[in-house]
Amino acid sequence: xxxxxxxxxxxxxxxxxxxxxxxxxxxxxxxxxxxxxxxxxxxxxxxxxxxxxxxxxxxxxxxxxxxxxxxxxxxxxxxxxxxxxxxxxxxxxxxxxxxxxxxxxxxxxxxxxxxxxxxxxxxxxxxxxxxxxxxxxxxxxxxxxxxxxxxxxxxxxxxxxxxxxxxxxxxxxxxxxxxxxx
Numbered sequence: 001x002x003x004x005x006x007x008x009x010x011x012x013x014x015x016x017x018x019x020x021x022x023x024x025x026x027x028x029x030x031x032x033x034x035x036x037x038x039x040x041x042x043x044x045x046x047x048x049x050x051x052x053x054x055x056x057x058x059x060x061x062x063x064x065x066x067x068x069x070x071x072x073x074x075x076x077x078x079x080x081x082x083x084x085x086x087x088x089x090x091x092x093x094x095x096x097x098x099x100x101x102x103x104x105x106x107x108x109x110x111x112x113x114x115x116x117x118x119x120x121x122x123x124x125x126x127x128x129x130x131x132x133x134x135x136x137x138x139x140x141x142x143x144x145x146x147x148x149x150x151x152x153x154x155x156x157x158x159x160x161x162x163x164x165x166x167x168x169x170x171x172x173x174x175x176x177x178x179x180x181x182x
Contacts, residue, residue, distance in 0.1 A: 022110040030115055034128070041136045053139045064138060067148040068131045070155035075130065076123045088117040 045052045056064065075081050092104045107121075108114040119125050134151075137144045 026110070026115045026118075030119075034132070037132065041132075045139065048140075060138075063148055063152045064131075064134055066153075066155035067151035068127065068134045070151045070158060071130045071134065072123050072127050073155075073158060076120060076126050085117075085120045088113045088120060 042052045075084070086105065089105045089107050092106070093101065094104065095101055107117040119129065134148065138148055
């Protein structure tokens with residue numbers, strides 16, 4: 001007869017393997033969807049133009065990269081897009097003892113919402129998807145060039161702000177350290 005602790009360990013291991021299998025399935029589906037979208041995009045261009053876009057100028061490459069960078073940050077970090085990220089997590093509001101309202105956000109254990117929550121939490125993962133859509137729309141819709149340029153400039157401005165925040169924090173640190181030693 002199996003002891004209860006041995007049985008519990010077996011259940012925990014089985015549950016862990018089951019969750020890992022689900023995660024691998026979600027990743028495989030995500031990769032398959034991405035590949036399918038790339039193929040569909042190529043088909044759209046081929047049907048429209050008789051060819052697919054083949055090259056970018058160095059300027060276009062930099063502009064598209066900066067626009068993608070800005071959108072990645074927007075979707076994964078910026079407060080304004082929290083409402084979109086919250087669509088894919090469970091939220092529970094509560095009040096702390098000091099009266100401050102708090103929101104607990106928990107990812108679903110599995111399924112499509114879990115996959116999207118993982119995507120929105122990972123800037124590297126989001127980067128692949130955002131870059132695809134930026135490039136696709138850039139070549140598909142001529143007016144997108146203006147939006148891409150605006151996003152690129154916003155990306156540069158965000159980068160400068162992040163650098164300046166780091167410089168300011170470092171300066172404040174050295175200032176406090178200097179005051180402690182004088």
